[in-house]
Amino acid sequence: MSGYPYGPSQQFAVPPMPSAPPPAPPDGWRAAAVAVLNLSGLGLGYALVRRWALVAACWAATAVLLLVALPADADGVPGVALAVYAVLLLLAAVHGAVTGLRTRLTWPGRAPLALLLGVLLLAVPAGGAVWYDDAHEEAVQQALLDRLDKADHLVTAAGRHDFSTARSDYGSALDVYRDLAVNHSGSRAADQVPDRMRTYYTMVGAAYGHQQYCEAIEPLKYLRTVPRAMPKEDLGSLTRWPDDRLATSLYECGRAGLTAGRADWVPRFGDLLNTFPQSEPATKVAPAVVAQVKTAEKAVDGDDPCTAVEQLRSLNTRITDLTGTVGNTAGDLTKSADRAGRSGDAGEYACGVDQYKDGDFDAAQKTMDQYVSDNKNGRNRDRAKKIAIGAEVAQTLPAAGKKLPTTASGGSISVTVKNDSPDDVTVLYTGPVTGSFTLKGCGSCKSYSLSSTLMIGFKPCNDSGKHYPQRTLSLPVGTTYFVHKPQGDSTATPASDTAKLRSGYIYTECAYTTRTLG
Numbered sequence: 001m002s003g004y005p006y007g008p009s010q011q012f013a014v015p016p017m018p019s020a021p022p023p024a025p026p027d028g029w030r031a032a033a034v035a036v037l038n039l040s041g042l043g044l045g046y047a048l049v050r051r052w053a054l055v056a057a058c059w060a061a062t063a064v065l066l067l068v069a070l071p072a073d074a075d076g077v078p079g080v081a082l083a084v085y086a087v088l089l090l091l092a093a094v095h096g097a098v099t100g101l102r103t104r105l106t107w108p109g110r111a112p113l114a115l116l117l118g119v120l121l122l123a124v125p126a127g128g129a130v131w132y133d134d135a136h137e138e139a140v141q142q143a144l145l146d147r148l149d150k151a152d153h154l155v156t157a158a159g160r161h162d163f164s165t166a167r168s169d170y171g172s173a174l175d176v177y178r179d180l181a182v183n184h185s186g187s188r189a190a191d192q193v194p195d196r197m198r199t200y201y202t203m204v205g206a207a208y209g210h211q212q213y214c215e216a217i218e219p220l221k222y223l224r225t226v227p228r229a230m231p232k233e234d235l236g237s238l239t240r241w242p243d244d245r246l247a248t249s250l251y252e253c254g255r256a257g258l259t260a261g262r263a264d265w266v267p268r269f270g271d272l273l274n275t276f277p278q279s280e281p282a283t284k285v286a287p288a289v290v291a292q293v294k295t296a297e298k299a300v301d302g303d304d305p306c307t308a309v310e311q312l313r314s315l316n317t318r319i320t321d322l323t324g325t326v327g328n329t330a331g332d333l334t335k336s337a338d339r340a341g342r343s344g345d346a347g348e349y350a351c352g353v354d355q356y357k358d359g360d361f362d363a364a365q366k367t368m369d370q371y372v373s374d375n376k377n378g379r380n381r382d383r384a385k386k387i388a389i390g391a392e393v394a395q396t397l398p399a400a401g402k403k404l405p406t407t408a409s410g411g412s413i414s415v416t417v418k419n420d421s422p423d424d425v426t427v428l429y430t431g432p433v434t435g436s437f438t439l440k441g442c443g444s445c446k447s448y449s450l451s452s453t454l455m456i457g458f459k460p461c462n463d464s465g466k467h468y469p470q471r472t473l474s475l476p477v478g479t480t481y482f483v484h485k486p487q488g489d490s491t492a493t494p495a496s497d498t499a500k501l502r503s504g505y506i507y508t509e510c511a512y513t514t515r516t517l518g
Contacts, residue, residue: 312344411476
């Protein structure tokens with residue numbers, strides 16, 4: 001057989017294939033390039049050394065951060081999220097540097113070029129940070145503008161209600177304006193606060209613009225406290241805006257209360273004189289009070305003098321109260337108080353006469369007694385005493401009150417009044433002449449039983465053996481009304497008599513006491 005000859009037996013060795021590329025020699029440029037590329041947040045350094053799982057991890061971390069951060073809002077990115085992401089970037093950079101130290105790059109071939117590329121790509125996260133910062137700032141500005149708008153709407157809504165109801169809403173809006181001005185100065189919202197404050201003052205003080213002076217007082221007082229909360233540069237001239245308006249409101253409200261007879265004018269004028277003593281409205285207080293006193297004085301001669309007297313008494317009391325609160329500005333007011341007091345005292349006489357004519361004899365007696373007590377030198381004092389007596393008589397004998405007593409005295413008819421009672425007796429009489437006197441009790445006299453006074457021939461004051469206390473009057477012709485009333489603590493009912501006096505007769509009045517059962 002033909003064939004190929006074989007030589008001596010031979011064996012051939014085949015070298016094994018490596019499981020991974022052999023490690024490259026250490027290269028600092030390459031390590032720096034991988035680290036810098038990983039700082040972009042996209043894991044590009046890992047991509048150049050073929051670590052795809054770590055690339056995916058970098059993309060996932062960046063995606064989570066973007067989900068948390070976007071869209072940009074006023075609250076910004078939570079600090080924890082930023083801290084965690086920063087730690088992950090640093091770990092990726094350090095680990096990438098270690099990995100790239102002995103691992104060849106897939107591209108580019110030269111490590112310095114890769115490092116340059118990494119440095120350039122750092123512009124991506126840096127630009128994103130700048131863009132996000134701008135977006136966040138705009139979101140903050142819009143949020144502040146929204147707060148400003150809500151505060152504006154709160155003020156507008158509050159303006160539809162009275163101040164007592166709306167005060168809390170005004171306070172809430174002011175808190176927003178203050179926070180914007182103090183804690184967010186320089187923002188677009190803060191720049192608009194001065195204009196908003198002008199609107200705020202106008203809305204709060206709207207009652208003044210409608211000439212509702214009493215309703216305007218509390219809002220204007222509130223506005224005077226606003227400078228304590230707001231920076232002066234945001235208020236400007238508004239700091240003094242409420243002052244003149246408040247002074248005017250205090251005066252106008254006080255004057256209205258003074259004219260209407262209410263008591264609230266005293267604290268209004270007191271606030272005005274103490275808070276704005278040099279203001280123009282303060283100079284009008286004393287003349288307004290004097291004018292009201294004069295008006296009440298004129299009313300004393302009108303149809304209702306008693307009401308006028310009450311007004312004068314009230315004015316005296318309230319003016320005195322006012323002078324006690326205003327210190328050195330009380331001079332003219334003190335004079336007005338004295339004048340009102342004197343006029344009130346003098347007016348009691350006219351009031352008593354009016355009560356007498358109206359048939360209110362009890363009130364007329366009390367008023368005239370008070371007038372006599374208050375006016376030691378009053379020009380009507382003597383007649384007032386007579387009217388008081390006539391009013392007391394008329395309470396028992398109403399017919400006695402048909403005519404107003406005069407100060408006339410004397411007459412041609414003798415009338416003797418005797419006391420046949422063990423008690424002192426006051427004799428009141430009125431008619432053409434009015435007067436009163438007291439007779440001492442009869443020491444030897446006793447009370448008569450009711451039955452004895454009903455017997456035929458009963459004649460008191462007719463015992464010749466007794467000495468009756470007596471007094472003789474000279475009275476004119478006409479009807480005179482007598483009332484005998486016991487003195488002291490006696491509970492006896494007053495007796496009365498109507499005497500029609502005629503010329504040519506001598507009259508005797510006898511006072512005695514009747515004892516009833518019990």
